[in-house]
Amino acid sequence: MNDKVAKLNIEGETLDLPIVNATYGPHLVEIEALSKHEFFTYDPGFISTASCRSAITYINGEKGILLHRGYPIDQLAAKTDFLTTAYLLLNGELPNSTEQNEFKTIIASHVNPPAIVHDTLQGFAKGAHPMAMLISLMGALAGYFHPIKIRDAAERKHMIEQLIGFMPALVAWSYQHHIGQKTYSPRAGLSYAEQFMYLLFDDKRGNNPILNKAIDRILILHADHEQNASTSTVRLAGSTLANPYACMAAGIAALWGPAHGGANEAVIKMLSEIEDEKNIPKFIARAKDSNDNFRLMGFGHRVYKNYDPRAKVMKQTCDEVLSELGEQHDPLFKIALQLERIALEDDYFIQRKLYPNVDFYSGIILRAIGIPTELFTPIFALARTVGWLAQWGEMCDDNDFKIGRPRQWYTGPKVRDI
Numbered sequence: 001m002n003d004k005v006a007k008l009n010i011e012g013e014t015l016d017l018p019i020v021n022a023t024y025g026p027h028l029v030e031i032e033a034l035s036k037h038e039f040f041t042y043d044p045g046f047i048s049t050a051s052c053r054s055a056i057t058y059i060n061g062e063k064g065i066l067l068h069r070g071y072p073i074d075q076l077a078a079k080t081d082f083l084t085t086a087y088l089l090l091n092g093e094l095p096n097s098t099e100q101n102e103f104k105t106i107i108a109s110h111v112n113p114p115a116i117v118h119d120t121l122q123g124f125a126k127g128a129h130p131m132a133m134l135i136s137l138m139g140a141l142a143g144y145f146h147p148i149k150i151r152d153a154a155e156r157k158h159m160i161e162q163l164i165g166f167m168p169a170l171v172a173w174s175y176q177h178h179i180g181q182k183t184y185s186p187r188a189g190l191s192y193a194e195q196f197m198y199l200l201f202d203d204k205r206g207n208n209p210i211l212n213k214a215i216d217r218i219l220i221l222h223a224d225h226e227q228n229a230s231t232s233t234v235r236l237a238g239s240t241l242a243n244p245y246a247c248m249a250a251g252i253a254a255l256w257g258p259a260h261g262g263a264n265e266a267v268i269k270m271l272s273e274i275e276d277e278k279n280i281p282k283f284i285a286r287a288k289d290s291n292d293n294f295r296l297m298g299f300g301h302r303v304y305k306n307y308d309p310r311a312k313v314m315k316q317t318c319d320e321v322l323s324e325l326g327e328q329h330d331p332l333f334k335i336a337l338q339l340e341r342i343a344l345e346d347d348y349f350i351q352r353k354l355y356p357n358v359d360f361y362s363g364i365i366l367r368a369i370g371i372p373t374e375l376f377t378p379i380f381a382l383a384r385t386v387g388w389l390a391q392w393g394e395m396c397d398d399n400d401f402k403i404g405r406p407r408q409w410y411t412g413p414k415v416r417d418i
């Protein structure tokens with residue numbers, strides 16, 4: 001048993017706070033004892049605070065390393081498909097061929113969501129953002145599948161597999177409702193990415209193996225990422241034993257923000273606004289101006305202080321897709337490459353260790369495939385649903401499970417009479 005402690009001297013008293021060792025990454029000081037001594041810690045944004053234990057994903061921000069259950073993200077992107085990575089995230093090990101076939105068959109059996117989904121979409125006006133629809137679809141599914149016995153592992157497993165199966169249709173139908181187009185029905189015998197592309201484009205683009213592979217790889221790269229804002233939201237909602245579909249709605253809401261999952265859509269808007277390489281210096285200057293709240297979308301990260309390993313794979317995929325489509329001269333891609341080169345040579349970005357993140361190139365690929373901008377973040381949600389479900393399931397099984405209830409630094413008025 002580890003007996004290392006951190007000694008904290010507070011008002012003449014020395015507290016021995018246990019130090020626990022992580023497999024990788026910083027060791028941790030357990031601070032629960034502080035509350036008995038009338039002290040809290042203050043750490044806005046959780047810069048140095050672990051909210052939970054997890055064995056699913058590890059990020060080394062300084063070295064630009066991302067592992068899922070110990071496997072490097074570049075190997076998973078090159079050697080597996082999305083559902084194989086999903087199985088790994090959920091179960092802790094890569095599936096053998098029998099397990100893989102069984103899992104894919106189960107997921108494919110849930111490809112048709114209940115009719116409540118189409119009914120709920122009718123409540124939205126044409127033009128409503130698909131992320132707003134996805135939040136409501138999760139609410140509708142929470143109403144349809146309630147109550148769910150959170151403590152029953154078999155019921156949790158069924159709910160997880162069912163939602164993963166529903167997601168391609170939920171995302172594709174939300175977009176089709178957004179543009180006022182009829183929806184396509186799922187087909188049998190397709191891979192997960194093929195199913196999504198057919199649901200989105202029918203035959204027009206659903207049968208291009210290069211594009212389907214690119215979508216599948218984008219899903220792998222977005223599947224999970226430790227305790228990011230949306231995953232932490234799902235865990236906090238889940239800690240109250242809320243219906244898991246309602247927890248997914250909370251995660252989708254958090255992911256939508258442009259500082260998080262909404263950045264891929266914001267990157268394309270930014271590159272389009274730059275419009276020509278000669279305008280890049282003006283935008284770099286704005287990003288550096290502390291009086292201008294403009295930020296370089298797709299750059300910077302709370303954890304990565306090196307190149308996001310997902311961005312590296314995304315950049316390679318970008319090259320492949322644009323070449324396949326004969327669009328290697330896509331003006332936005334050329335602006336992105338130039339913008340990256342200039343930023344990475346600029347002291348402002350170097351000093352702050354700001355590098356391209358997962359969102360910087362993903363939008364260019366999706367745009368080249370013909371995916372509309374409004375669908376970029378919903379596709380992030382399609383992939384991240386697996387990570388949210390894996391993290392939620394891990395929390396349900398954690399012996400340290402307790403309702404999340406942060407404390408505060410109270411700065412309000414002293415007690416007073418009316």
Ligand code: SDX
Nearest residue numbers: 225228259260261263287295296297298299300301302352
């Ligand atoms: C995702 O957490 C995850 O894991 C998220 C994610 C996942 O898979 O779940 O990886 C997905 O959300 C990727 C990030 C997508 N967001 C964007 O690309 C939006 C642009 N990026 C920034 O908003 C920002 O970098 C954040 C929000 C991503 C991170 O912000 P932090 O960690 O809170 O950093 P900070 O705001 O404290 O910035 C530190 C400094 C500041 O300058 P100073 O005050 O020190 O002078 O860096 C500057 C910031 O102004 N800075 C930027 C910048 N990002 C940070 N300056 C210009 N452009 C930027 N993009």
